[in-house]
Amino acid sequence: MHSAYLEAYDRQLRTGPEVSDAESVVEHGPLSLATYAGGRGFVTYVDLGGADADGVRALVEAAVDYFSGRPEIVEVEWKTRSHDRAPGLHDALVGAGFAPESPESIMIGEAALLAQDIEVPDGVRIRRARTDAQVLAAGEMQGRVFDDPHWRSRAETLIARLRRDDTRELWIAEADGTIISAGRLEPVAGTEFAGLWGGSTLPEWRGRGIYRALTAERARAALGRGVRYLQSDSTEYSRPILERSGFVKVSTTTPYVWARPAD
Incomplete structure (x- = not known):
């Protein structure tokens, strides 16, 4: 049951459905960079394309460059999942100025x-x-x-x-x-x-x-x-x-x- 639910979640819910309400969405490699009303940005993806730690850091830096270049954006959320293969992601996000909030359970x-x-x-x-x-x-x-x-x-x-x-x-x-x-x-x-x-x-x-x-x-x-x-x-x-x-x-x-x- 657990694996069937998780497979359905990854296949059906990630990327497109997550940003359907966005004012605009730009794709950068595996990333979807979404902009919302009220100066909010959002980053999501199905996976990180097999990137190693250096590649993950480059993706994080690219996302920050994109949103920091849009003066209307005041806050950006990068949504992580614990079952993803994402080497070095925590360190890359913190190094780029992201702060982790409390983990939530995907139910x-x-x-x-x-x-x-x-x-x-x-x-x-x-x-x-x-x-x-x-x-x-x-x-x-x-x-x-x-x-x-x-x-x-x-x-x-x-x-x-x-x-x-x-x-x-x-x-x-x-x-x-x-x-x-x-x-x-x-x-x-x-x-x-x-x-x-x-x-x-x-x-x-x-x-x-x-x-x-x-x-x-x-x-x-x-x-x-x-x-x-x-x-x-x-x-x-x-x-x-x-x-x-x-x-x-x-x-x-x-x-x-x-x-x-x-x-």
Whole structure:
């Protein structure tokens, strides 16, 4: 199961689907260099073409040269996977000014196995967000959970994305009119996958089955769209919950972030 999931992940999800929302994408050897609104850059690839440590360092330097030459780019993420053959990549990234963030687990599960009936506390309602106000309220909650001062701009970007693509869904859990948990479902066009992203629950509501129930509802929605697999990059908070729901950890991913030096 592990190897089959990982093979499907590498074959179906890497490169093209990862940068489908980018404003522009430039290919440099095996690298896809993507530019997004808000001054963000992103680097991904299927593999590094068998490059040795010197070759890997040259690819990193080429990516930095490309993005540093675009003054609108203020931050770049290089997405690494632990199962890749990438000799010297950590040292090359750190030497070029990238800082590693916390590793996340790449989790995959069968949607049909995840669409379970999960009991939630009395008074908690799980539903799909339908209004801009609900998206903003969910964003504000997630901003508190993740200590994100930029939550509003992210929520406004999500509103625009949801309007543009109705296959994407935001699901919320509410109690007494307050959003206490939320997470997105994003089917990946041309693949058997949908992504589960942005999952978060207020601390005082954790441990009551709410996030598992939110996952199950998104799995049912995914099945209705013909999705076979669900995938998530999970923190150590959500990984155990997803494992109890039937997900399998197939690898880890660590984002390395480069920030434009201050003038």
